[in-house]
Amino acid sequence: MVSAIIxxxxxxxxxxxxxxxxYIELNGKPLLYYTLKQFLSCDEINKIILVLPKxxxxxCRNEVLExxxxxxxxxxxxxxxxxxxxxxxxxxxKDEGIVLIHDGARPFVSKRIITEGIKYADLYGAAAPxxxxxxxxxxxxxxxFSKETPKRExxxxxxxxxxxxxxxxxxxxxxxxxxxxxxxxDTMVVEAYNYGVYLYEGEYTNIKVTTPEDLILxxxxxxxxx
Numbered sequence: 001m002v003s004a005i006i007x008x009x010x011x012x013x014x015x016x017x018x019x020x021x022x023y024i025e026l027n028g029k030p031l032l033y034y035t036l037k038q039f040l041s042c043d044e045i046n047k048i049i050l051v052l053p054k055x056x057x058x059x060c061r062n063e064v065l066e067x068x069x070x071x072x073x074x075x076x077x078x079x080x081x082x083x084x085x086x087x088x089x090x091x092x093x094k095d096e097g098i099v100l101i102h103d104g105a106r107p108f109v110s111k112r113i114i115t116e117g118i119k120y121a122d123l124y125g126a127a128a129p130x131x132x133x134x135x136x137x138x139x140x141x142x143x144x145f146s147k148e149t150p151k152r153e154x155x156x157x158x159x160x161x162x163x164x165x166x167x168x169x170x171x172x173x174x175x176x177x178x179x180x181x182x183x184x185x186d187t188m189v190v191e192a193y194n195y196g197v198y199l200y201e202g203e204y205t206n207i208k209v210t211t212p213e214d215l216i217l218x219x220x221x222x223x224x225x226x
Contacts, residue, residue, distance in 0.1 A: 001097035002118055003047040004039045004161070005089035008032055008060070008104030009078045020056060021209060022104045026222045029068065031209055032060070034107035034222075036070050042114050045100075048072045051089045083183055087173050093166055098122060100161035101169075101186050106208045108221050109161065113206060117163035120198045126164045126190045129202030130156035159202040162186045168195060 008022045022032040039045050050072045052060050057075055065072065076092050078085035086101055093099055098121050102109065113129050120127035133155050139148040162185065172189045183189050187197045209218050 001046050001095035001166075002044055002100070003049060003093050003095070003097065003166070004045050004100040004102060005049045005051060005086065005093075006032075006035060006039065006072075006102050006104050007051050007078070007082065007085055007089070008035075008056075009051065009053050009082070009085050020053075023060075023064070024209070024215065026107075026218055030064055031107050031218075032064055032104050033068050033070065035102070035104050035109070036064075036072065038107070038109050038111065039100075039102070039114070040070060042111055044115055044118055046097075047074075047093075047095075049074045049076055049089050049092050050104075051076045051078045051085045053078050081182075083173070083176065083189070086186060087177060090166075090170050090173055093170070095166070097166050098163060099166045099169055100163045102161035103208050105210065106160055106206060107218070108203075108205050108207060109159075110203060110206065113159075113202060114161060116200055117161050120200055121163035121165060124196065124198040125168050126162075126187070126195055127198040127200060128158050128160070128162040128187050129206065130158045130199050131202045131204055131206075133157050134204075156199050157202075158185065158187060158199075159206050159208075160185075162197075164190065 023030045039048055054077045074092055076088050079088055098118050117127050137150055137155055138146045141147045172193045175193055176189050205221055207214055209215055
């Protein structure tokens with residue numbers, strides 16, 4: 001069983017928008033439409049779980065799912081933080097297999113990234129796509145002076161979907177909750193409990209729409225999936 005958890009809880013604060021960023025429109029359709037479309041059209045995906053803030057469930061059902069005839073298997077109420085929302089989504093995964101966790105505001109994910117993630121998670125237990133940063137990265141000290149320049153070829157900007165064997169990611173999220181640890185993504189969850197994450201080639205077009213500048217780029221990329 002291959003399950004995809006789509007997290008759609010972003011509030012769009014950095015976007016400066018009045019609506020949550022996943023509902024901002026591109027070519028007359030919300031960002032979330034394009035994200036869901038990619039997973040719905042992927043034959044390897046057996047189940048799609050959409051995680052939403054409680055106050056947005058009815059809106060999303062009416063204005064996205066029903067309006068554009070998008071069928072998900074389950075809608076789950078999100079939590080206070082991202083990791084709480086992931087935990088709620090994982091709790092709805094009842095079958096053993098593979099779980100993909102993806103940002104709802106990352107609409108240009110390709111089928112290659114999805115299918116390779118499934119393959120590598122099956123082989124290694126955990127996998128995530130990523131790209132080499134285009135800029136030189138500096139590590140600064142507490143006085144804002146540069147103290148180190150890592151080699152670019154050792155750096156990876158991680159994207160989603162992040163893909164796992166379901167027993168591994170569920171076990172690690174339960175331990176994380178008990179240990180009260182804070183993480184920013186799910187690769188950190190399994191790394192915290194000594195699981196390795198296989199990093200495979202992502203795509204620079206697999207952007208997360210977070211800022212007004214991202215939206216400008218998204219408007220250029222929309223023909224990739226539309």
